[in-house]
Amino acid sequence: MNLIENILEGLRSIHGNLLRTVLTGLIIAFGIMSLVGILTAVDSMKYSLTKTFSSLGANSFDIRRAGMNNRGMDQGRAEKVYPVISYNQAVMYKEQMPADARVSLSAFVSGATVVKSETEKTNPNVNIVAGDENYMLNNSLNLSKGRDFSTFEQEQGANVAIVGDEIVSTLFKNQEAVGNYISFLGRRFKIIGVLEKKGSSMGGSGDRRIIIPLETGRQIPRTGEGTLNYDIKTAIYRADELDYVMGEATGVMRNIRQDALGQEDSFEIRRSDSALRSLDEISGYLKIGGFLIGFITLLGASVGLMNIMMVSVNERTREIGVRKALGATAFQIRQQFLIEAIVICILGGFVGVMLGIVMGNGIASLMGEGGFIVPWIWVIVGMAICVIVGVISGYYPAFKASKLDPIESLRYE
Incomplete structure (x- = not known):
């Protein structure tokens, strides 16, 4: 057989x-x-x-000045205070990074802000953020109504704004928000877009946010708060290249910030994929x-x-x-x-x-x-x-x- x-x-x-x-x-x-x-x-x-x-920015990392969230004493010693990331430094970083790395610049303009319409006003709990043309995309922010900022509005610093859902429900209960005007920080802004509702997953803060063009945020006078500190977010398309791009970004940023050889970084890089x-x-x-x-x-x-x-x-x-x-x-x-x-x-x-x-x-x-x-x-x-x-x-x-x-x-x- x-x-x-x-x-x-x-x-x-x-x-x-x-x-x-x-x-x-x-x-x-x-x-x-x-x-x-x-x-x-x-x-x-x-x-x-x-x-x-990935849609929430898992393939990305943020660059901020070092010690930003750890002010105070460290083991009995005063922590070193690093200078803020200036606008010129942020722009230089954006220009020097490769084209396949999508860089967005933003700055926290004001917190605990009161926003007014013609008839209503909010509680002093609104955050104002200035962002460039990639800010919405890199932070996975979607619009339920309206549109994003145009190139002209970004370059000229127009008084236009994209607002969170909670602000709309507070100021414009029975009317369309897009096309209407609101006032804050001594300026009058036209609403061109409304963000999708985030709900309680972000503690409501995402729905109490207003985004304005980056150039507009630079033009708003700062009263006793110093210069704007710019945050940088870099997104890439392939998650397996994240470590390599982070290393490249560290070298670029050290050169821009003029960190001496052997000196610790005057900035910190935080990955956004810790949950992943x-x-x-x-x-x-x-x-x-x-x-x-x-x-x-x-x-x-x-x-x-x-x-x-x-x-x-x-x-x-x-x-x-x-x-x-x-x-x-x-x-x-x-x-x-x-x-x-x-x-x-x-x-x-x-x-x-x-x-x-x-x-x-x-x-x-x-x-x-x-x-x-x-x-x-x-x-x-x-x-x-x-x-x-x-x-x-x-x-x-x-x-x-x-x-x-x-x-x-x-x-x-």
């Missing part, structure tokens, strides 16, 4: 015991389904969350947990498969004796039973992989919008595990069958 004949004989034996084969295959299928399903769900949810984080890195760590633990659950299920399935193969050997003792009497070697007998076990595992594994992909993507879709993921690596791993389980579970019954005495086997009833 050659290999092909053994495979055909194994398939005939499987077909002759179809119910037992189906039940055994289902045990394997459920094990693979739990393995592939959990890992598919994790990958699909990670894909969806990665897209969300935490997600990678959590998803890694989930994958380990999913793999362990699937492995335990497959371990139980392998015990069940071995038991069924042992029963099959006992039922076919006389058949084994006939084969040996006709010249079949112990290796051929052992090969036949191994092939049967492996075929059962592969059939069950294939069904389990299909069910696992459907189950995993179904779970991910219930928890949020995500892409349809086929984890090819885990599919290959799952099928390989099926073959290994088939070999391990089928070897002892096959070995036992190959050692049967042909005379005793022919006399077996």
Whole structure:
């Protein structure tokens, strides 16, 4: 008997015991389904969350002057006060960064500001931010109404504003806000856009924000608050290049700020993908947990498969004796039973992989919008595990069958 004949004989034996084969295959299928399903769900949810984080600026970093949020004493010593990032320094950085890095400049103009319309006014809790042409895009701010600033308005410092949703609901309860005028900081501004509502996720501060052109913010007089401190945000298209671009940005900024060799940076760079890195760590633990659950299920399935193969050997003792009497070697007998076990595992594994992909993507879709993921690596791993389980579970019954005495086997009833 050659290999092909053994495979055909194994398939005939499987077909002759179809119910037992189906039940055994289902045990394997459920094990693979739990393995592939959990890992598919994790990958699909990670894909969806990665897209969300990327749209929120995960592939970006911010540059601010050092010590900006840590004023005071450090271990009994007064912290060094670094100069603000000036407008010229921010513009030089923007010009020197490569074209594939999208740089936006912004400045916090005023906080706790009162904003007035013709008939209403807000509480003193509105923040005024000046931003350039990339500010909205880099900060993932979308408009529910109106438009963004034009190039002319940015260059000339026009008195136009984009306002948050809460300001609109306070000042323009029953009328259209776009096209109307508001007053703050001693100037009158025309509303050209309204930001999408952020809700409680940002503590409401995002809805109490007004954005004006960067040049306009530079023109507003500062009373006792010093010069504007400019923040720089750099976004890139590929997350895997973030470390490289950050290193390049550090060199550019040190040169612009004239930080001496060996001196610490007079600015700080903060990544915006910390949540994404935490997600990678959590998803890694989930994958380990999913793999362990699937492995335990497959371990139980392998015990069940071995038991069924042992029963099959006992039922076919006389058949084994006939084969040996006709010249079949112990290796051929052992090969036949191994092939049967492996075929059962592969059939069950294939069904389990299909069910696992459907189950995993179904779970991910219930928890949020995500892409349809086929984890090819885990599919290959799952099928390989099926073959290994088939070999391990089928070897002892096959070995036992190959050692049967042909005379005793022919006399077996």
